[in-house]
Amino acid sequence: MAELTYRDAVARGIAQEMERDPSVVLIGEDVAKAGGVFKTTAGLLERFGPERVRDTPISEEAITGMIMGAAMNGLRPIGELMFSDFLATCWDIVANQIAKTRYMTDGQVSLPLVIRTANGGGARFGGQHSQSLENWAMAVPGLKVVAPSTPADVVGLLAGAIRDPDPVVFFEHKALFAGKGEVPDGEIVDALGTARVLREAPDITIVALAAMVPKALEAAAELAEHGIGAEVIDLRSLVPLDTATLFASVSKTSRLATVEENPRLAGWGAEIASIVTEEMFWDLDGPIVRVTTPHIPLPAADELEDLAIPSVERIVDTVRRTMA
Amino acid sequence: MQQPSPETRLRLYADMVRARYFEKRAYDLFLQGLLKGTTHLGLGQEAVAAGFAAAMRSDDMTFCTYRGHNHTLLRGAPMDALMGELLGRENGICGGKGGSMHLTDVAKGAMGSYAIVGAHLPVAAGAAWAAQVRDTGQVSVCFFGDGTTNIGAFHEAVNMAAVWSLPVVFVCENNLYMEYTPIDEVTPVEHPAADRAPAYGLDGIIVDGNDVDAVYEVAQRVLSRARDGAGPSLVEAKTYRHGGHSRADPGKYRPDEEVAEWMARDPIVLYRTRLEEFGIQPDELDRIETAATAEVDEATEVSKSAPAPGPDTLMTNVWADGGSAWRN
Numbered sequence: 001m002a003e004l005t006y007r008d009a010v011a012r013g014i015a016q017e018m019e020r021d022p023s024v025v026l027i028g029e030d031v032a033k034a035g036g037v038f039k040t041t042a043g044l045l046e047r048f049g050p051e052r053v054r055d056t057p058i059s060e061e062a063i064t065g066m067i068m069g070a071a072m073n074g075l076r077p078i079g080e081l082m083f084s085d086f087l088a089t090c091w092d093i094v095a096n097q098i099a100k101t102r103y104m105t106d107g108q109v110s111l112p113l114v115i116r117t118a119n120g121g122g123a124r125f126g127g128q129h130s131q132s133l134e135n136w137a138m139a140v141p142g143l144k145v146v147a148p149s150t151p152a153d154v155v156g157l158l159a160g161a162i163r164d165p166d167p168v169v170f171f172e173h174k175a176l177f178a179g180k181g182e183v184p185d186g187e188i189v190d191a192l193g194t195a196r197v198l199r200e201a202p203d204i205t206i207v208a209l210a211a212m213v214p215k216a217l218e219a220a221a222e223l224a225e226h227g228i229g230a231e232v233i234d235l236r237s238l239v240p241l242d243t244a245t246l247f248a249s250v251s252k253t254s255r256l257a258t259v260e261e262n263p264r265l266a267g268w269g270a271e272i273a274s275i276v277t278e279e280m281f282w283d284l285d286g287p288i289v290r291v292t293t294p295h296i297p298l299p300a301a302d303e304l305e306d307l308a309i310p311s312v313e314r315i316v317d318t319v320r321r322t323m324a
Numbered sequence: 325m326q327q328p329s330p331e332t333r334l335r336l337y338a339d340m341v342r343a344r345y346f347e348k349r350a351y352d353l354f355l356q357g358l359l360k361g362t363t364h365l366g367l368g369q370e371a372v373a374a375g376f377a378a379a380m381r382s383d384d385m386t387f388c389t390y391r392g393h394n395h396t397l398l399r400g401a402p403m404d405a406l407m408g409e410l411l412g413r414e415n416g417i418c419g420g421k422g423g424s425m426h427l428t429d430v431a432k433g434a435m436g437s438y439a440i441v442g443a444h445l446p447v448a449a450g451a452a453w454a455a456q457v458r459d460t461g462q463v464s465v466c467f468f469g470d471g472t473t474n475i476g477a478f479h480e481a482v483n484m485a486a487v488w489s490l491p492v493v494f495v496c497e498n499n500l501y502m503e504y505t506p507i508d509e510v511t512p513v514e515h516p517a518a519d520r521a522p523a524y525g526l527d528g529i530i531v532d533g534n535d536v537d538a539v540y541e542v543a544q545r546v547l548s549r550a551r552d553g554a555g556p557s558l559v560e561a562k563t564y565r566h567g568g569h570s571r572a573d574p575g576k577y578r579p580d581e582e583v584a585e586w587m588a589r590d591p592i593v594l595y596r597t598r599l600e601e602f603g604i605q606p607d608e609l610d611r612i613e614t615a616a617t618a619e620v621d622e623a624t625e626v627s628k629s630a631p632a633p634g635p636d637t638l639m640t641n642v643w644a645d646g647g648s649a650w651r652n
Contacts, residue, residue, distance in 0.1 A: 025457065051457060057487065062446045062480035069450020072435060073385065074458055077450075092440050092477075097447065105428040105436065106419035107641035141650075142642055165644035193652060241651040275651075 001184055007177040009151035010040035010116070013158030014078065016187060018048050021076060024162060025052045028063060028080025028116075037082055038118055038177055060090035064115060068098050071113040076162060084119040084133045084171060091136075098167045099142030111167045114158075119147065120211050120261055121293075121309050122175035126300035130174075132261035132293070134209065135268045137169040138238045144192055145238040147171040149213035151181040153236060156190030164192060173210040193240030197249060201229030204255035204319055207246065207272055209235050212259040212310060219259075219315035226316075228323055230257075238268055243275060250276055254285040257319050259310050264295040289322045291315050328540055330604075332378055336536045337599060337609065339374040340592050341616045343394040346403060349620045350393065350410055350424075354571065358628070359410050363424040364391040368534075368566035371591035372497050373398045375539025376465055379547055385435045385455075387448040387466040390425035391497075391565075392437035395467055401429035404623040413630035420633040421641075435464075442477030444468070445494065449485045452492035452556075463550040464492040471502025473516040482558060486524040491550035493543075496560045497533060503569045504577050517560035526558050533561030534591040537598070564589075 004012060018024045026044060028036075032055040035042030045053040056063050060081055067077035081087060087094060094115065101109045121130035137145045146161055146168055148154045154172070161168040198213070199220050208216035213234045220230035231249050235242065250256050256276055258269030269290040276288060291310045299305055328336065347367050353359040366373065373394035380386070380399070388395040397406055401417060409416030410424050417429055425439040435451065438444035448466035455462040472478050473496060485492050496517035500507055513519035518528030531542045539561060546557035564586035568575035575583075596609055642648035 054488075057480070057483060059446075059480035059484060061443075061477045062449065062484040065443065065446025065477065065481065066450030066453055066484065069387075069447040069452070069464070070454040070457075071450075072430075072447070073451040073454035073462070074460075075454045092443055093446065096440050097438065097443050101436065102644070103642050104418060104422045104426045105430070106421050106637075107646065108418070108428055108430040109436070110644055112644075141648075239650050243651045 001182050003180050004151045004183045005177065006151045006154055006179050006181070007038055007040045009154035009183060010158065010172060011042055011044055012183070013155040014041065014044060015047060016155065017159055017162045018044070018052060023074060023076045024078065025054070025070070025075055026078045026080070027054045027056050027067065029056055029058055029082050031055060031080050036080070038174070040172065040177070041080070060086050061093055064090040064093040064098065067113045067115070068093065068111060071111040072109055076112045078114045078116055078162065081115060081117040083129050084117040085128050085131050087117065087133055087136065094143070094169070095140045099140045103142060110165055112165045114161045114168045114170050116170045116172060118174050119171035120173040120175055121298050121305060122211065124300050124302060124305060127297035130298040130305070134171050134238055135262045135266060138268055138271070142167070143239065144168040145171070146192060146236065147173065147210040147238070148236060149176065149210050149234050152183045152188065153190065155183055156188040157192065157236060159189040160192050163189065168192070171210065175211045192237045193242050195236055195242035195245040196234045197231065197245065198234055199230070199232040201231045203229040203253055204257060204323065205231045205233060205249040205253045206257045206259060206315070206319070207233045207235060208259040209238070209268070210261070212261060215310065215312050216259050216315060218312045219319070222312065222316050223319055226320060228319065230319060246272070246276070247280060250280055251283050254283055255322065256284070256288045257291060257315070257322065258288070259291045259315055261293055261309060264292045267292050286322055289318050291318050328537060332540070333599060333602070334604070334612070336374050336378055336540065337595055338612045338616065339377060339398050340370040340536060340595065341613055342403070342619065343370045343373060343397055344592055345616045345620045346397060346406070347393055349624055353411065353624070359424070360412060361423055362571050363410065364570045365567050366391050366394040366565065368586070368590065369497055369499060369563045370394055371536035371539050372467070372495065372533045372561045372563060375536045376495065376543045379540055379543035380463070380465060383433060383460070383462050384547070385433050385448070385451050385462060385464045387435050387444040387464065388437050389441070389444070389468055390437055390439040391469065392427055392467070396427040396429060396434040396437060399429065399434040400432040401427065401434050403619055404626045407623040408627040408630055411627045412632065413627050414633045415627060415630040419637055442468070442472050442475035445472070445477050445481035446484070449481045449490055449492050452485065452490040453488060455491055461551055462491065463547050465495060466492060467495045467497060469502065470496060470498040470500065470507040470516045472496070473520060474511060482524045482556070485556040486526060489553070489555035492556045493546045493550055494556065494558045496558070497563055498560050499563050499565045501569070501578070504573070515560055517558055521558045524558070526556065529557060529559045531559060531561050533563030534589050534594060536591055536595050
């Protein structure tokens, strides 16, 4: 067991898979010599060489298109998009090509590839480098969507994503990069589509993802002081979605709150709320509540961004109001 | 480069004729309402597809556009399965899930028809990158229209292929019109692909896309170059579509004299004349045409009588496990 930062866990996860499978390769802007702008790929070039770890021009369509073509012809490529906001520059390749090709060819084409990208707010980067876009990917049939919250999950879910035979968009959260956590020694491989109950309690289920997970845990601790037992679930992946773990929890607590960084409209929490409403309505003791970013572009100033992104205080207040 | 052998010449002729008859039938079926949606015909552009297909190795990879019937057929995809796909039948090459714009036969190296302009250039480059990394000796060949030279993905892909010296051949089929608009009205250079090549350190290669021997010769040259590790090529083939952009577009925005001039340069008519000059008997060429008609008739009958795709196929093959489940 070693303590690793979330950013170092990215390199560890990639290295683990490159070590075992020579078809795993990594490309992206500044990923090789510079080790990534967030230093998430530091040391990989030195360890695996320039043929497997390669810098690209600023060409997101080329990065995503090339990993698609490479996956069609025998590699298991990883492409890095420096910021998830840049998905918008290559959304054709991601949403029209990568996501649909297996279906449109009736299974002739397999695309075992991973798009890794730095997601989320909190770094004061402003509206074009701070978005949480996991709901974009979730809205497209044919993409798997993963967003880890801890260093150990980064390693395990990254391995699961790389070994997955389908395309995976892997969202690494910028606000978590410096955070540390215990990572078990040896190979770690996690199955996609497995949520994790991080805190058990009887009164309400709080579902969160990525950087919202530590906030949900903090809020749950505070809620306990107010006599409310909040169970916390880390979804870990949106597609596949582990509804079984979610339903088991809600059938116990009869209440649900979702905490997401997506802007309000059509954020992933809305889908969770819809599923639970439709299938567990008679188990619920009250309305499902969503804590989200307001439906605005993200601002840059500290005070404004902190107001926009769900805070521990907002989670506590929202849960207390619905429990009142 | 070697001249085509007599066998190759007959193949080139047969391929162009098969593609021509297949697409003429597709157009008839469209007018009859049996082919739904849309269809983009390559009538008049067959020499580009035939010349490259004949020069490619069986494990080379073809990437083409929605105007890709010719390319997919001539890599060896079965005609009945292509016709079935156009008609949305169970026997379709993609089970009816692709349609006219997405013909794919991976087993034959026809790696897909891509319907968003420019998207497949980086994909073709990526397949070439995998061939380079795995040292397979394969070449990726990517066909696209003149309009593609003005979209970003073209420039990203050609740049990347040149920087990484990838075994990919980009082939611009310049038919003078991007959809309904003359390409020279929206492009600042005379040759939309070839004139851009030097910006990426490549030679500007122009070939008469209606002369199948000339295409075959250039194809051999650029494929060898790629296979020898000398990197990508960008070829501009001058050609002309006999019909409009898609569906029932009559292409009336084109001057009559221009259409007449190009119709007189029909690649199939030109090649038949040349083959007869080489001493090939008209009977032999007639037999090729008769056989192509029979093949198209057979493909049409098989596909018209094939059932619609079963409702159970709607939810298959989203994922590698064969299904479409997104939750437990």
